[in-house]
Amino acid sequence: MKQYLLSVYQPDGDPPPDVDLQAIMRGVEEWDRELRDAGAWVFTGALHPASTATVVKAKDGDLLLTDGPYVEGKEHLGGFTVIRAEDLDAALGWAGKLGRITTLPIEVRPVHEG
Amino acid sequence: MHDIDRIFRGEYGRAVAVLARVFGDLDIAEEAVQDAFAAAVRLWPESGVPPSPAGWIIVTARNRAVDRLRREAARDAKHAQAALLSAEAEQVEEGAVRDERLRLIFICCHPALGTGAQVALTLRLLGGLTTGEIAHAFQVPEPTMAQRLVRAKGKIRDAGIPYRVPREADLPDRVRAVLAVIYLIFNEGYFATSGDRLVREDLCGEAIRLGRVLAELMPDEPEALGLLALMLLIEARRDARVSGGELVPLGEQDRSRWDSALISEGRILVRRCLRRGKPGPYQIQAAINAVHTDAGGTDWEQVLRLYDQLMVVAPSPVAELNRAVAVAEVSGPGEALGLVDGLGLDGYHVFHAVRANLLRRLGRDDEAVAAYEAALARTGNEVEREFLRKGLSQASGRVDD
Numbered sequence: 001m002k003q004y005l006l007s008v009y010q011p012d013g014d015p016p017p018d019v020d021l022q023a024i025m026r027g028v029e030e031w032d033r034e035l036r037d038a039g040a041w042v043f044t045g046a047l048h049p050a051s052t053a054t055v056v057k058a059k060d061g062d063l064l065l066t067d068g069p070y071v072e073g074k075e076h077l078g079g080f081t082v083i084r085a086e087d088l089d090a091a092l093g094w095a096g097k098l099g100r101i102t103t104l105p106i107e108v109r110p111v112h113e114g
Numbered sequence: 115m116h117d118i119d120r121i122f123r124g125e126y127g128r129a130v131a132v133l134a135r136v137f138g139d140l141d142i143a144e145e146a147v148q149d150a151f152a153a154a155v156r157l158w159p160e161s162g163v164p165p166s167p168a169g170w171i172i173v174t175a176r177n178r179a180v181d182r183l184r185r186e187a188a189r190d191a192k193h194a195q196a197a198l199l200s201a202e203a204e205q206v207e208e209g210a211v212r213d214e215r216l217r218l219i220f221i222c223c224h225p226a227l228g229t230g231a232q233v234a235l236t237l238r239l240l241g242g243l244t245t246g247e248i249a250h251a252f253q254v255p256e257p258t259m260a261q262r263l264v265r266a267k268g269k270i271r272d273a274g275i276p277y278r279v280p281r282e283a284d285l286p287d288r289v290r291a292v293l294a295v296i297y298l299i300f301n302e303g304y305f306a307t308s309g310d311r312l313v314r315e316d317l318c319g320e321a322i323r324l325g326r327v328l329a330e331l332m333p334d335e336p337e338a339l340g341l342l343a344l345m346l347l348i349e350a351r352r353d354a355r356v357s358g359g360e361l362v363p364l365g366e367q368d369r370s371r372w373d374s375a376l377i378s379e380g381r382i383l384v385r386r387c388l389r390r391g392k393p394g395p396y397q398i399q400a401a402i403n404a405v406h407t408d409a410g411g412t413d414w415e416q417v418l419r420l421y422d423q424l425m426v427v428a429p430s431p432v433a434e435l436n437r438a439v440a441v442a443e444v445s446g447p448g449e450a451l452g453l454v455d456g457l458g459l460d461g462y463h464v465f466h467a468v469r470a471n472l473l474r475r476l477g478r479d480d481e482a483v484a485a486y487e488a489a490l491a492r493t494g495n496e497v498e499r500e501f502l503r504k505g506l507s508q509a510s511g512r513v514d515d
């Protein structure tokens with residue numbers, strides 16, 4: 001079994017008014033339960049907005065702190081799940097379900113083994 | 115030796131497919147198969163070609179790779195040990211070789227890979243083309259192509275793209291991706307945007323060969339037959355399409371220069387797949403090309419009906435543009451121009467060429483001149499440019515008069 005990191009990217013700020021956040025949350029909970037029932041769940045983290053991030057960078061022996069996310073942009077990592085899957089097709093299957101529920105892009109990346 | 119060349123072309127992909135399963139690794143599979151062919155070049159002239167050349171190649175490739183991996187595994191190379199473990203569990207025999215190319219095709223055309231990577235992998239692993247040949251055909255430097263292949267194989271390995279035929283539910287999408295890659299290879303060869311003509315024709319031949327493999331391995335997939343028929347019917351007109359370095363429109367082509375064997379094979383395939391009653395975009399386009407090869411000349415009303423059908427199953431601006439060409443023949447250039455003008459295809463030279471042709475037929479020569487110029491600005495293909503320049507000079511001659 002391989003492990004995959006599923007990263008959810010979301011636009012900064014509040015969701016548009018026509019988005020039914022409650023329905024999405026229910027969908028994600030259901031997805032999470034299905035994942036656990038299948039024995040595919042490893043770890044989940046939902047993140048506070050990117051505006052709460054701090055970047056630490058070592059430079060000439062000093063630590064430089066910057067306010068905000070490392071990559072600038074209008075979309076940032078909003079949450080992630082590590083799953084266990086047989087192969088990429090299985091991982092893409094889980095990601096596809098989550099993508100349909102959230103309507104957000106999901107990045108699927110294999111976790112290094114060993 | 116001619117025999118070995120022929121066997122290499124025919125059996126390379128089959129051998130790589132089997133060894134990829136055996137070792138669970140594409141690089142090891144490729145290296146092993148190349149090694150076995152090198153041995154064949156040395157041994158066969160003396161011993162003669164074995165009764166089952168593919169089986170000989172596969173067994174030799176496996177044994178030599180196992181020997182090499184054992185030496186590496188003794189030095190504690192982890193991936194060599196993993197490949198050996200895999201090889202112990204998977205057997206190969208020299209007799210009847212099961213065809214595993216379908217799995218290899220689905221790996222090469224996996225939608226998680228970019229189109230460029232899909233095409234390069236398919237030509238490399240299934241077609242046995244060298245990296246240099248693929249780079250040459252696509253007009254990129256060889257190191258760029260080599261890097262593209264390494265990156266794609268790295269993703270297959272590390273991301274865990276599975277070596278198997280997709281699940282039933284995923285199959286339609288995955289088959290579409292495979293068909294698209296093969297057709298893209300064909301088009302790159304046929305409508306060369308630039309580059310060496312001979313290499314380009316090789317791409318068409320390779321695409322047709324892959325199309326035959328797919329049609330053979332997926333006999334229940336009418337679109338696979340449709341794609342093969344489509345390529346054969348287009349390929350059949352290749353020699354007549356260019357005369358004296360100039361593009362010859364379909365209606366003016368010398369039909370005696372069409373390849374009648376390819377045409378009759380294509381037409382038989384069209385009838386065979388359409389009988390299934392599951393028409394898809396490749397089948398319909400093949401049917402349109404079959405109508406173009408009818409003995410009495412093109413029946414444009416029938417072509418138009420087929421384009422109407424194409425617009426239902428696979429609507430696209432390019433299909434609409436082609437449909438408009440048929441409309442011009444059936445209902446006149448005025449009605450066709452009305453359809454064409456609304457299409458957002460400004461970057462596509464054929465769009466401007468079609469407009470130029472319709473405008474000229476309507477006697478609007480100054481507008482035709484502008485459209486020819488727009489078309490010329492958007493293609494680098496010399497044969498097409500010559501054709502467009504001729505149209506331009508005729509239209510501007512009439513403007514001047």
